[in-house]
Amino acid sequence: MRPILVILALFCLQASHAQEDFLAKQYFNDGSFEKALIYYQKLAEKNPRRPDYLEGLVACYQQLERYDEAEKFLVESIQNGNTYPTLLIELGHNYDLQSLSERAKEQYEKALARIDDNPNYGYVIGSKFQQYVLLDYATKAFIKAMALNPNLDYNFQLARIYGEQGDIEKMYESYLTLISNGSTSKSNILRNIDDFISSDPANENNIKLKRILLQNAQKNPDILWNELLSWLFIQQKQYNSAFNQEKAIYKRDPGGTLQRLVSLGNLAMEENATEDAKTIFQYIVDNGYEGSIKLNAELSLIEIDLLDADDKKLEAVDKNFQQLMESYGYNSQSLQLQIAYANFLTFKMDQPDMAISILKKCLELPLNKYGSAYIKMALGDILVYDQKFNEALIDFSQVQKDLKNDVLAQDARFKVAQTSFYKGDFDWALTQLKVLRSSTSQLIANDAMQLSLLISDNSLEDSTQTALKKYAKADLLAYQKKTKEAIAELNDILEHHKGEKIEDEALFKQGQLLESLRDYEAAKFNYQKIITFYSSGILADDAYYALAELYKNKLNDPDKAKDNYEKIIYDYQDSYYFPLARKNYRILRGDAIN
Numbered sequence: 001m002r003p004i005l006v007i008l009a010l011f012c013l014q015a016s017h018a019q020e021d022f023l024a025k026q027y028f029n030d031g032s033f034e035k036a037l038i039y040y041q042k043l044a045e046k047n048p049r050r051p052d053y054l055e056g057l058v059a060c061y062q063q064l065e066r067y068d069e070a071e072k073f074l075v076e077s078i079q080n081g082n083t084y085p086t087l088l089i090e091l092g093h094n095y096d097l098q099s100l101s102e103r104a105k106e107q108y109e110k111a112l113a114r115i116d117d118n119p120n121y122g123y124v125i126g127s128k129f130q131q132y133v134l135l136d137y138a139t140k141a142f143i144k145a146m147a148l149n150p151n152l153d154y155n156f157q158l159a160r161i162y163g164e165q166g167d168i169e170k171m172y173e174s175y176l177t178l179i180s181n182g183s184t185s186k187s188n189i190l191r192n193i194d195d196f197i198s199s200d201p202a203n204e205n206n207i208k209l210k211r212i213l214l215q216n217a218q219k220n221p222d223i224l225w226n227e228l229l230s231w232l233f234i235q236q237k238q239y240n241s242a243f244n245q246e247k248a249i250y251k252r253d254p255g256g257t258l259q260r261l262v263s264l265g266n267l268a269m270e271e272n273a274t275e276d277a278k279t280i281f282q283y284i285v286d287n288g289y290e291g292s293i294k295l296n297a298e299l300s301l302i303e304i305d306l307l308d309a310d311d312k313k314l315e316a317v318d319k320n321f322q323q324l325m326e327s328y329g330y331n332s333q334s335l336q337l338q339i340a341y342a343n344f345l346t347f348k349m350d351q352p353d354m355a356i357s358i359l360k361k362c363l364e365l366p367l368n369k370y371g372s373a374y375i376k377m378a379l380g381d382i383l384v385y386d387q388k389f390n391e392a393l394i395d396f397s398q399v400q401k402d403l404k405n406d407v408l409a410q411d412a413r414f415k416v417a418q419t420s421f422y423k424g425d426f427d428w429a430l431t432q433l434k435v436l437r438s439s440t441s442q443l444i445a446n447d448a449m450q451l452s453l454l455i456s457d458n459s460l461e462d463s464t465q466t467a468l469k470k471y472a473k474a475d476l477l478a479y480q481k482k483t484k485e486a487i488a489e490l491n492d493i494l495e496h497h498k499g500e501k502i503e504d505e506a507l508f509k510q511g512q513l514l515e516s517l518r519d520y521e522a523a524k525f526n527y528q529k530i531i532t533f534y535s536s537g538i539l540a541d542d543a544y545y546a547l548a549e550l551y552k553n554k555l556n557d558p559d560k561a562k563d564n565y566e567k568i569i570y571d572y573q574d575s576y577y578f579p580l581a582r583k584n585y586r587i588l589r590g591d592a593i594n
Helices: 002-029 033-046 051-063 067-079 086-097 101-117 121-131 135-148 155-165 168-181 186-194 204-219 223-235 239-252 259-270 274-287 292-308 311-328 335-347 352-362 369-385 389-402 407-423 426-436 442-460 466-479 483-496 502-516 520-533 540-553 558-571 578-589
Strands: none
Touching: 002 033, 002 051, 033 051, 051 067, 051 086, 067 086, 086 101, 086 121, 101 121, 101 135, 121 135, 121 155, 135 155, 155 168, 155 186, 168 186, 168 204, 168 223, 186 223, 204 223, 223 239, 223 259, 239 259, 239 274, 259 274, 259 292, 274 292, 292 311, 292 335, 311 335, 335 352, 335 369, 352 369, 369 389, 369 407, 369 466, 389 407, 407 426, 407 442, 407 466, 426 442, 442 466, 442 502, 466 483, 466 502, 483 502, 502 520, 502 540, 520 540, 540 558, 540 578, 558 578
């Protein structure tokens, strides 16, 4: 019985202590310093070696401007043998609050001197100085501790302090020391450095970082400095300069791969730096071994050639494809080549029959279910182009069945809906789309919702679905790259179905097609018309975003682009485009984007 009573007593004591701790902090956070003081006095008396309780008590005295009592308590604690060095800083801070700067400095110097006794004190002393924004003292503490014990590394803390002080060069040096020592991950450090640079190569901070990296590379020719220079050039969108660094890395690493160069080439493509991308991919082709990396680079070069291809260039691309087909042949490792050539024959040369033949031959290969699915998806796309809708539906449905719960299966289901839409089977399309509106892929879910609303909204008022059938025809023509015919079909809708719900859909689709023909003023007119007359419609945010992108990328009017991005940010926060609009708005405003 007696042991049980002891355990119960200990439990009650522990519960009481926990409650006092909670109440002390709660009252302090609520600004009830008199009440917090009572509890911190109890806690400090019971736990004279707990620095957090001692500091809590001192903070209460200071909030109540009872500085003499705070001083008395701190002095007694120090004289009674409490060796925790931060109490000296607390005493100095107490003097600072009374504008007794000389007495404060005396205590700060005493705290620094304690590092001589134990360099490991450097962290708590430096951190406490940081807490009170005594950055020069914090710097001295960290540097002194590292000098006394080379195993200590406070470069991260020093870098943050130098950044706060605006000493950018010392901040860079501290961060780079961390990377070169392997003390922390490179990605973590680069995220911190990224806050201080911009995409402008002439930015002062960018110039400083480049100079320091070049100096380090001269002193110690390590691949690390090439990697960091490449990273800096990429942030500045100087892809050719980054390419020079990546070449140096590749040449100096005998066992290295071309994957870094592939990533750089893809990034240059995404940023429309096509000449730089072309140079990078050509280097990969010239230096890569036979295999997927080299083949993908060759396909990327073809993709660049097709960006603005006339009939003569199309013939040259066709010959290039034929040579690649001869070199790589038909096998499971070159499916991307057959798919790319089939798409080229269909959408650029209007030769779907030959494309279908190539892909059906691929299906005779010993493929796994994913390889087979990729071929069937590409084959289905081409069958839709050729208006062989039923055959396309079979291929898409097979992928959907073979890869249940996979994102590719969801994509196949959407293609079933889209094909049914082109075919005029709107009810079956809606059935598929209802399932997809809860897709794990936000893009598929968004597309499914748009098409679903298009069908349902334009089936209620018009039971014959005349305008919807015309729109489906125009959409198919656009898919077949028959852009002018599609625009004409949409014009028919705009002329004969004015005021109907489908009008904003026709305006938006036509705007996108006009952009593809580089008729940017006409596209702008369409988007503005949607904003003016359909501001509460489902395409209003799409129109604002399309208009913003048009101003930013084609019409060279960043201020108007910002205005349209801002409209989405403030008025359409549930929009799919909200995060993109916010990011692009911040870039145009000059913010650092991580």
